[in-house]
Amino acid sequence: MPNFLEKLKKGMGIEEAEKEAKKEEIEETKEVEKTEEAEEKVKKEKKGTKKISLKKEEEKTEKEEVSELSAEPEGELLIDLFEDEDFLYLISPIAGVKGEELDIEIEEEMLKIEGERKNPSPEGIKYLTKECYWGRFSRKIILPSEVDPNRVEAEFKNGILFLKFPKISREKKKKIKIKEEN
DSSP, rough: OHHHHHHHHHHTTTTHHHHHHHHHHHHHHHHHHHHHHHHHHHHHHHHHHHHHHHHHHHHHHHHHHHHHHHHHOOOOOOOOEEOOSSSEEEEEOOOTTTTGGGGEEEETEEEEEEEOOOEEEEEEOSSSOOOSSSSEEEEEESSSSOOOOOGEEEEEEEEEEEEEEEBBBOOOOOOOOOOOOO
């Protein structure tokens, strides 16, 4: 038997309103769940797309590596470049090359060092470990100061290249005297 409060709610229409509110709440929950499912589906599709594009990039990278292997690569020299007030100095270890086999050029502020390290290993062998670089190498360096290319000193001793560049000192600021006429 319905109690007094239930009768009162029914008479005032409150019970109906509560039922409607519960229905709306359930419908909203269902819509939110649908939206969340749709968002998850989109995320999964995007992840699939990313995986596909990553695979394409990996394939592209592998193709580029193959083409790079077919072209003869060129090694790069390691250098130390330092200065004092009057000179720039460059030191570079270049083992396996004679000094006269190096090509060193300077043009304006660009220094270029080139050469080739010939592999002394016999042909047709199977490497177990190959860490040494054999073949052409080069390095281009933009010098940080203007130097006199006619007075560069070069020395190659025990596989180490030493270069000494005299800096050109130009006055950046000069006081100009004015002649007065009397």
